[in-house]
Amino acid sequence: MQISLAVSPYVATVGIVENVVLSLLGMVPAEHIRLPVPAPTTPGNELDFMLEEVDAQMMLDVGFSGAVTFQSNMKANAFYWISDLANSQVVNNTDDQSIIVDATYSVGMRLGIFATNLSASMNVNAYTIASKGSLNLASTAYQVLVLGAGLEAITALKPLIANSTAPFTVETIQVIGAVQSEMDSYLTDDKNQGKLSPILSRVTIDTDRLSEFSTGNYSPDLMQPSKAFIFALERAYRSKTADSAAHDASAHGVDATLVQQAYLEIFGLSGSDPVTPQALNTANSILPAGRI
């Protein structure tokens, strides 16, 4: 199965592995999240506009950390939207040892909006927020980022910079509309093409490859190692050895080989090695994950 994920644009050398997409660190070893293809030097020719509600994590991923820091300190119910006016193109990855199938590069303008004090049942979009914002019923804030455009793009953004410390109101929406049409002409103007350098915005990953690389090419179905990980943690938590856990595995619908692998990877234990206090500690710190 292939899924599309928004990522931070950061690609870097990690340890001795080059061209690693930093947003994906931790999914599989770094050598399997490489994107060695060069970023395109000129923008594509499809200009898209999108506005969607997103989660706080996505706000962080695309660079709006200020809003989320604010939110996590306020402990209030918050809503997040992202509006993108971007010129995007998709590049296929050439590295067949990578879970990344293709990458989307964009230039354009991104607007992040967040709002608190809204009723959860309210059917809201940026436009309702704007009207509530002007009535002071909701607290709103927003932030703008320029993706991959040159310094001259600042001129197009000036009205928003001047407005960025003001409340988010219907007027703001109008300013954004005006700025977007400025950006639109900036992005499509031939003389600017050389100044635009598209940046990484999304990747498509293959979950079958993810599973294969996680299991030493043993299982292409991520659900199998997923089950085995949890089973291994629970059995080790009960001080059972790798052999003992693997022996019981199939009776509980879990693959025995993957359970052995899991013991080795997370605890460094195999066969009849006794469960160490350190392993117990590890199991103890992972098992409560998500119980919030």
Place this chain on the structure above:
Amino acid sequence: MAVAWRPVNHLTYQSPVKDGEKSRLTSGSTYNGLSVSSFYFKLDAMLELGFEAMAHFKSEADVAFFMLEVACYTDEFVVQDVTANQTTLERYGIGFRIGIANYKVAFSAASTLAAVAANAELSLSQTGIEVHAKGSTPEIQRILAPIFELTAFNTEALKKISGCATLLADYYAAHAEELTPALLQIADLPVGMGKDVVPDYWFNRFYSNQFAVESIYRGKTVNAALSQVAEIPDMNQYVVPSFVNAVYASQGITDPYTAPNATQKTIAGQMLGAGRY
């Protein structure tokens, strides 16, 4: 892995490696345009950032501290501290920060800077303001002069701040080459280098898997589960969002706003319980 930038005090922050040993990001945005970010902080965070005049608000109850950072970010580096097993991104830039203290105002009224400004106008005695310029030159000092002269945070001040931001953007566009940027923000990547040169992230993977299956069992959409991670970072620094997305997908949940159905919740429950005997 979310990259969550937080402001640091470049005068006191100790980078774990020397400048020459930092590796510049091989792709990414060397120029982000002008960025205006507002942060809501506690007093200790403000003091850490060097807003020392804020200390006299210590005895006040209900104080809200805001920090507005207006900056052009210039360079971003990856810093790997092998001894502490920590990977950090560092972001440099030029710009200014304004610290604003606002007290005896209900949070709901004080949750945006504009609202603070509107309130402050009613009661000047209830706000405090402190300004710092970063990566600055005499010319930038001149541009920012109106901000240094602010005595209160009100809607007039907001207009001046916006005006200076625009001028700063112009100055940056014309003089980028001559400026010496300061370290403004860092982002810790919650993954170490592992025991070998090649990082190993087994702990993150097991943790994220457990988190994902537990969240499916609890009927959360992947969007809701990951929002909790972003909003309660202390408990969840090991969660790799992309892995959580992949686990949801492996159980047939590919839409971030679709809650797990009854069958999916049951299967997740069985996975969690299989080893509990």
